[in-house]
Amino acid sequence: MSAGAHSPAQEESYQPVFVGDALAKLEALFAQYPTRPACLLPALWIVQERRGWISERAVAEVADVLGLTPAYVKGVVTFYTMYHTHPVGRHFVQVCTTSPCNICGAEEVTKSFLKHTGCGELGATSADGRFTVIEVECLGACGFATPVLIDDDFIESVTPERVPGILQGYK
Amino acid sequence: MGFPHPSHSKEHPLLSTHFGDAGARSFDGWVKRGGYEGLKKALQMPRDQVVETVKTSGLRGRGGAGFPTGLKWSFMPKEVSKPHYLVCNADESEPGTFKDREIMRWTPHQLIEGCAIAAHAIGAERIYIYIRGEFTPELKIVRAAVDDAYRGGALGGNVFGSGRRIEVVIHRGAGAYICGEETAMMNSIEGKRGNPRIKPPFPAQAGLWACPTTINNVETLSAVPHIINRGGEWYESLCLGNPKSTGTKLFSVCGHVQRPGNYEVVMGTPMKDLVYDMCGGMRPGRTLKAVIPGGSSVPIMTAAEIEDCPMDYEGIAAKGSMLGSGGMIVMDDSTDIVYQVMRLARFYAHESCAQCTQCREGTAWTTRILERILAGKGKPEDLNLLLDLAENMTGKTICVLSDSCAAPVVSAIKKFPAEFDAYISRRKQAVMVGV
Numbered sequence: 001m002s003a004g005a006h007s008p009a010q011e012e013s014y015q016p017v018f019v020g021d022a023l024a025k026l027e028a029l030f031a032q033y034p035t036r037p038a039c040l041l042p043a044l045w046i047v048q049e050r051r052g053w054i055s056e057r058a059v060a061e062v063a064d065v066l067g068l069t070p071a072y073v074k075g076v077v078t079f080y081t082m083y084h085t086h087p088v089g090r091h092f093v094q095v096c097t098t099s100p101c102n103i104c105g106a107e108e109v110t111k112s113f114l115k116h117t118g119c120g121e122l123g124a125t126s127a128d129g130r131f132t133v134i135e136v137e138c139l140g141a142c143g144f145a146t147p148v149l150i151d152d153d154f155i156e157s158v159t160p161e162r163v164p165g166i167l168q169g170y171k
Numbered sequence: 172m173g174f175p176h177p178s179h180s181k182e183h184p185l186l187s188t189h190f191g192d193a194g195a196r197s198f199d200g201w202v203k204r205g206g207y208e209g210l211k212k213a214l215q216m217p218r219d220q221v222v223e224t225v226k227t228s229g230l231r232g233r234g235g236a237g238f239p240t241g242l243k244w245s246f247m248p249k250e251v252s253k254p255h256y257l258v259c260n261a262d263e264s265e266p267g268t269f270k271d272r273e274i275m276r277w278t279p280h281q282l283i284e285g286c287a288i289a290a291h292a293i294g295a296e297r298i299y300i301y302i303r304g305e306f307t308p309e310l311k312i313v314r315a316a317v318d319d320a321y322r323g324g325a326l327g328g329n330v331f332g333s334g335r336r337i338e339v340v341i342h343r344g345a346g347a348y349i350c351g352e353e354t355a356m357m358n359s360i361e362g363k364r365g366n367p368r369i370k371p372p373f374p375a376q377a378g379l380w381a382c383p384t385t386i387n388n389v390e391t392l393s394a395v396p397h398i399i400n401r402g403g404e405w406y407e408s409l410c411l412g413n414p415k416s417t418g419t420k421l422f423s424v425c426g427h428v429q430r431p432g433n434y435e436v437v438m439g440t441p442m443k444d445l446v447y448d449m450c451g452g453m454r455p456g457r458t459l460k461a462v463i464p465g466g467s468s469v470p471i472m473t474a475a476e477i478e479d480c481p482m483d484y485e486g487i488a489a490k491g492s493m494l495g496s497g498g499m500i501v502m503d504d505s506t507d508i509v510y511q512v513m514r515l516a517r518f519y520a521h522e523s524c525a526q527c528t529q530c531r532e533g534t535a536w537t538t539r540i541l542e543r544i545l546a547g548k549g550k551p552e553d554l555n556l557l558l559d560l561a562e563n564m565t566g567k568t569i570c571v572l573s574d575s576c577a578a579p580v581v582s583a584i585k586k587f588p589a590e591f592d593a594y595i596s597r598r599k600q601a602v603m604v605g606v
Contacts, residue, residue, distance in 0.1 A: 032340045040362030079364040082304045082346035098266045099514045100425045100500050137518050138266040142425035143432045152307040
């Protein structure tokens with residue numbers, strides 16, 4: 001799925017993220033932390049919000065604006081599971097399947113998402129590019145099993161039957 | 172008010188009084204409900220006196236460790252020769268625990284007020300609230316509340332005209348359970364991988380950017396305005412017999428109960444009251460098999476063990492488990508203990524930061540051995556192998572993630588040996604394939 005991610009064509013067409021309002025947002029962060037490297041996590045969030053994932057070129061750009069090495073930035077990007085190191089579907093579906101939800105049927109919810117999105121398997125993107133579905137470790141809403149995070153939408157008490165209706169809201 | 176259920180007569184709502192009441196979310200709404208009086212009062216008190224009041228209250232850390240909060244604050248240097256920081260741990264990720272998200276989504280100003288009082292007490296001008304990246308609604312709500320608090324004068328360069336500067340920065344996590352560990356959290360705020368640090372130095376000596384730092388949990392800080400308002404002695408008196416565990420505690424109950432949710436009770440309330448009474452007991456036709464009482468990192472308790480267990484730090488410890496975060500996972504007789512322990516081990520293997528060998532290898536091998544048992548390929552010696560691994564994973568690493576993986580595994584093998592034997596002897600059909 002990431003075959004084209006680092007192709008020469010993409011490398012040449014790379015447009016910097018930190019211009020205009022993204023740059024203004026980054027500069028506002030500098031006042032909130034005593035060092036520039038400390039702005040790394042929020043800076044990566046800005047990249048992902050705008051690009052959907054964090055490419056090698058984006059890693060290099062972030063390193064450059066914060067005075068870090070690309071290797072350091074990549075080490076941080078790969079430590080945190082929410083940063084995507086390859087492109088994902090337009091809508092990113094995370095189903096909690098840790099024990100508290102697991103005993104309440106979370107694996108059936110995952111299967112329902114895999115079926116109704118057409119993704120087929122975990123981590124794969126549907127042929128129409130619409131969805132990627134993953135299992136996520138504990139979403140912290142165990143009393144509302146099964147919680148699912150679709151993009152920034154936190155949906156509680158999801159059952160396999162609710163899945164088709166929920167997906168209709170994501171084109 | 173309870174949430175998502177109406178308050179039960181055995182509850183003692185204090186922090187949860189306004190759960191489910193969206194009107195309490197705004198600055199004005201919070202002030203109307205008596206909010207920010209604690210902060211105004213604290214600002215009139217010398218730093219030491221605020222610390223003493225919290226010491227008197229007996230408040231202990233609600234994130235899991237149970238360390239006395241006032242004592243922790245007293246470790247901060249008296250002289251402010253370099254910046255002091257407060258970090259609020261809102262990285263709630265311990266399986267079974269979902270109390271901090273309710274505090275944040277219903278009463279964000281209760282948290283901000285507690286943070287500001289704590290900052291005053293430890294001489295900090297800046298607070299970092301570290302919210303886990305997946306908590307998108309809470310991030311939005313707390314961000315809006317912080318903006319409101321600045322506008323209302325509860326934060327900023329001159330808080331309520333006191334001359335004190337108190338600022339809040341919200342730091343969004345990015346998906347790493349380990350960042351709930353306090354030194355890993357500090358690394359994460361500094362823009363690093365979330366690897367825990369070796370202690371000492373402790374955060375009060377050298378925390379964020381090597382400056383004195385205190386880290387407290389959301390629930391701990393949210394109790395502080397009530398303590399300042401009504402006094403340390405009043406909070407201390409909320410106690411059902413054990414003077415070492417005072418105040419109220421939010422218990423998140425999930426799994427196979429009729430009414431999962433958050434319940435706030437006075438420390439020492441019987442566990443069976445919570446499970447059978449407040450939560451409505453098991454689903455029809457089902458019986459209780461096991462409870463993990465303090466988030467997934469603590470030993471499993473059997474149905475018999477909860478019969479006479481008071482829910483406080485010492486009471487649960489006396490039963491061989493821990494109060495932890497108060498995240499209670501209830502499992503009925505339909506539960507496959509071996510499978511669920513494997514899921515927990517997989518969680519810890521996924522979340523290990525991998526800097527200590529015992530944890531990196533131990534969590535991964537524990538998972539693989541459990542998977543092969545579930546696949547019908549287990550050997551009789553596997554249980555001893557798991558116990559041996561667990562011993563090498565306990566008390567030997569920089570942080571306790573490794574211990575947390577071992578605790579449910581060891582307790583499950585000891586308390587439910589027949590369930591493991593059933594797979595190993597092939598009496599029970601394998602439930603995993605391709606292992």
